[in-house]
Amino acid sequence: MGPADPDTRVLIFAPIGRDGAASAHLLRRAGLDVEVCASLASLLDAIGTGAAAVFIAEEGLFGQETGPLTEWVEGQPAWSDLPFVVLTSHQEQPAVMAWRQRLVGALRNVSLLERPIQPITLTSTIQTAVRARERQYEVRALLAARERAAQELEDLVAERTRELEKANAELRTQMEERARVEEVLRQAQKIEAIGQLTGGVAHDFNNLLMVVSGGLEMLKKGAHPDRQERLIEGMQQAAQRGAGLTRQLLAFSRRQELKPEPVDVVRQIGGMRELLDRSLRGDVHVEFAFADDLWPVEVDPGELELVVLNLAVNARDAMPNGGTIVVRAENCPGCRVDSQAGDYVCLSITDTGTGMTPEVRARVFEPFFTTKDIGKGSGLGLAQVHGFATQSGGRVQIDSEVSRGTTISLYLPRTEEQPAADQHHLVDLHVERQHPGGTGCVLLVEDDDEVAELVGQMLQQLGYEVTRAASAAAALGALANGRRVDVVFSDIMMPGGMNGVDLAREIRSRRRGLPVLLTSGYAEAAKRQAEAERVRILSKPYRLDELAAALSVAMAEAQNEQQRPTQH
Numbered sequence: 393m394g395p396a397d398p399d400t401r402v403l404i405f406a407p408i409g410r411d412g413a414a415s416a417h418l419l420r421r422a423g424l425d426v427e428v429c430a431s432l433a434s435l436l437d438a439i440g441t442g443a444a445a446v447f448i449a450e451e452g453l454f455g456q457e458t459g460p461l462t463e464w465v466e467g468q469p470a471w472s473d474l475p476f477v478v479l480t481s482h483q484e485q486p487a488v489m490a491w492r493q494r495l496v497g498a499l500r501n502v503s504l505l506e507r508p509i510q511p512i513t514l515t516s517t518i519q520t521a522v523r524a525r526e527r528q529y530e531v532r533a534l535l536a537a538r539e540r541a542a543q544e545l546e547d548l549v550a551e552r553t554r555e556l557e558k559a560n561a562e563l564r565t566q567m568e569e570r571a572r573v574e575e576v577l578r579q580a581q582k583i584e585a586i587g588q589l590t591g592g593v594a595h596d597f598n599n600l601l602m603v604v605s606g607g608l609e610m611l612k613k614g615a616h617p618d619r620q621e622r623l624i625e626g627m628q629q630a631a632q633r634g635a636g637l638t639r640q641l642l643a644f645s646r647r648q649e650l651k652p653e654p655v656d657v658v659r660q661i662g663g664m665r666e667l668l669d670r671s672l673r674g675d676v677h678v679e680f681a682f683a684d685d686l687w688p689v690e691v692d693p694g695e696l697e698l699v700v701l702n703l704a705v706n707a708r709d710a711m712p713n714g715g716t717i718v719v720r721a722e723n724c725p726g727c728r729v730d731s732q733a734g735d736y737v738c739l740s741i742t743d744t745g746t747g748m749t750p751e752v753r754a755r756v757f758e759p760f761f762t763t764k765d766i767g768k769g770s771g772l773g774l775a776q777v778h779g780f781a782t783q784s785g786g787r788v789q790i791d792s793e794v795s796r797g798t799t800i801s802l803y804l805p806r807t808e809e810q811p812a813a814d815q816h817h818l819v820d821l822h823v824e825r826q827h828p829g830g831t832g833c834v835l836l837v838e839d840d841d842e843v844a845e846l847v848g849q850m851l852q853q854l855g856y857e858v859t860r861a862a863s864a865a866a867a868l869g870a871l872a873n874g875r876r877v878d879v880v881f882s883d884i885m886m887p888g889g890m891n892g893v894d895l896a897r898e899i900r901s902r903r904r905g906l907p908v909l910l911t912s913g914y915a916e917a918a919k920r921q922a923e924a925e926r927v928r929i930l931s932k933p934y935r936l937d938e939l940a941a942a943l944s945v946a947m948a949e950a951q952n953e954q955q956r957p958t959q960h
Contacts, residue, residue: 398442399529401425402518405435406449411479415447415514422515424522432456439464439474445521447514449479450492462498471532473501475521477514480506598913599843602933603630606846609936610853619849626842652784654688656811657721657737657804661700668704668717675714678704683722689737690807691784699777703741703800706774710745710798712888718742727803729787735806736786742799748792756790777802833857833875834943837867837882837895843932847939851881854940864890868898877906879947884912884922884929893921900925907950909942 402424406412416426425444429435432453439446439461468474476499480492496502503517607623607630661680668678700719707717720740727736748756757778777800781788785805792798834856838844848858859875861867865888871877880899884892896908910922913932922929928949930942 398438400444400522401427401438401442402522403435403438403443403446404428405432405446405452406479407431407452408449411449418511418515419447419518422519424518432458432461436460436464443474444525445475445477445518447477447479447518449481450495451481451483453495458495458498465499469532471528471535473528475501475503475524477503477505477517477521479509480504482507596913597634598932599840600630600634602913603627603842603846605933606850606936610846610849613853613936622845623849626845629842651692652690653693654807654809654811655691655693655696656686656688657739658682658686659811660693660696661719661721661739664697664700668701672704672708672717676708676711677716679716679718681718681720685723686721687723687735687737687806688809688811689804690809691804692780695780696804699780699802700739700741702774702777707741707743707745707798709887710743710747712746715744715797723806724803729785729803736803737806738801738803740799740801742797744797747794747796747798748790749794753790753792757788774800831855832878833859835867835870835877835880835882836860837862837864837880837886837892839863839883839886843883847881850936850939853936854943856943863888864892864895864898867895868902871899871903879907879909879943879950881909881911881943884910893925893927896922896925896927905950905953907943907946909946 402419404412404416404419404426406415406428407430412428416428419426427438429438435446465474478495478499481488496504503521505514505517604627607627610623611620662682665678665680672678704717704719711717718741720738720742722738724736724738726733727738729736756774778788781802781804786803789801789803790798791801832855834851836844836847836851836858838847838860839862844860844862848860851858859870859877861870863886864882867880867882880895882892882895886892886895890898892910892912896910899906899908908927909930910927911930911932911934919929928942928946930938934942
């Protein structure tokens with residue numbers, strides 16, 4: 393049998409009489425490991441080795457130097473509070489009583505037993521002390537486990553730190569490699585951006601060419617003098633729109649030479665009300681809110697109007713179900729632009745539309761970026777706004793939230809000079825209604841006013857009565873009203889979320905057999921969808937005879953389809 397654990401033994405120091413031997417015998421019978429110490433020095437040595445409890449007869453301490461014992465008690469670890477059981481003598485003198493009191497205070501964890509003492513009392517007191525000491529050992533074990541866990545955690549943190557340093561080094565290498573790859577792909581991205589631009593530019597320019605070529609053909613055929621004037625005006629407007637598209641490209645590239653001058657914002661923008669009303673749908677309302685004593689600004693007046701018109705059209709497209717556009721202007725003294733404070737006029741356009749996600753909002757001013765369908769925009773509109781604001785010495789800011797609308801604010805520099813008395817505005821096209829007459833009724837679905845004006849006259853020249861709708865939703869509404877429609881002639885690219893192919897599909901589900909002919913300046917965008925619906929596409933620009941032939945074929949095919957027997 394190996395040696396007993398010193399931490400479990402009971403030390404006895406009772407050097408006078410038979411107390412030591414008797415108490416040792418009694419405690420061994422109770423199953424305790426006991427060691428009797430003959431001197432105070434041997435007791436101190438044994439305590440230093442380990443003990444569960446100490447039993448002392450106080451007379452063994454009379455006249456002894458107890459300082460080393462009390463120093464050991466004071467120096468115990470935080471978890472330790474060694475229990476002492478002291479057997480008192482019959483000495484009751486005041487000096488002894490005071491000495492005993494000091495001893496109890498010095499030893500801290502003390503139980504006093506007075507003589508005469510019963511064996512069971514001594515045994516149970518020592519056993520209680522041993523159990524208390526065992527709980528202290530449990531605390532010691534928990535503290536040791538915590539220290540080991542803390543050390544393991546420190547080692548783990550150190551290991552993870554080394555791993556992170558290695559991962560960071562690898563990440564830096566990957567970032568450098570990514571930068572190199574991005575540089576290599578930059579030209580490819582430019583090519584992709586040009587591809588995005590191509591659809592919108594092709595659509596816009598083909599519309600302009602449609603107006604010019606079709607108008608010239610109508611003039612050659614000897615149109616009525618009243619129509620000749622409108623045709624000439626339409627071709628002039630088409631040329632101006634082409635120049636406007638060129639200005640957008642130049643504003644994006646910041647190579648356009650602006651001609652800034654003092655501008656009265658109230659007069660310049662306020663004079664656009666009729667233009668805005670005609671450029672927007674009937675369910676979109678425009679409100680002006682201009683501050684009193686608004687400062688003049690130093691900008692190019694024509695470009696300012698183009699920017700406002702551009703933003704208003706974007707706001708219109710963001711409100712497919714209609715809404716309100718508020719054009720607001722107010723003075724902003726001491727506004728900070730590019731880290732420089734100054735006086736600016738804030739011109740903002742606010743809509744109640746669908747708003748933008750943070751991802752879209754972060755990219756709206758990027759050139760060629762657009763959320764519109766293919767062919768519905770070049771993605772240069774807001775880039776032009778940004779270029780105009782920067783070239784004018786100001787800045788542009790956007791605030792938008794999904795389902796809550798968008799506000800785009802232009803901060804334009806104030807000028808001390810006075811605006812000229814006369815200010816010129818953009819020319820507005822007035823679209824006159826066509827007079828009905830002819831052998832059939834065409835529902836013309838076209839959002840572009842100039843194209844609608846020309847095509848309406850071409851259809852009338854062919855003998856058709858023309859009803860015009862500016863969107864697919866309006867066309868479906870016209871059909872629902874029960875008015876006579878013999879053929880639907882629709883542009884493919886339209887605002888409102890439904891294109892011409894979608895419209896054709898919806899018409900066939902509602903009025904089977906009604907002929908539908910589609911047209912587009914960018915027909916490739918929906919060619920496969922149109923073929924799947926068995927709908928013909930007439931590409932812009934087209935001549936009068938091509939339009940007549942396409943309408944005749946579409947109506948004949950619809951008639952043949954209607955007469956074809958149903959397969960069972």
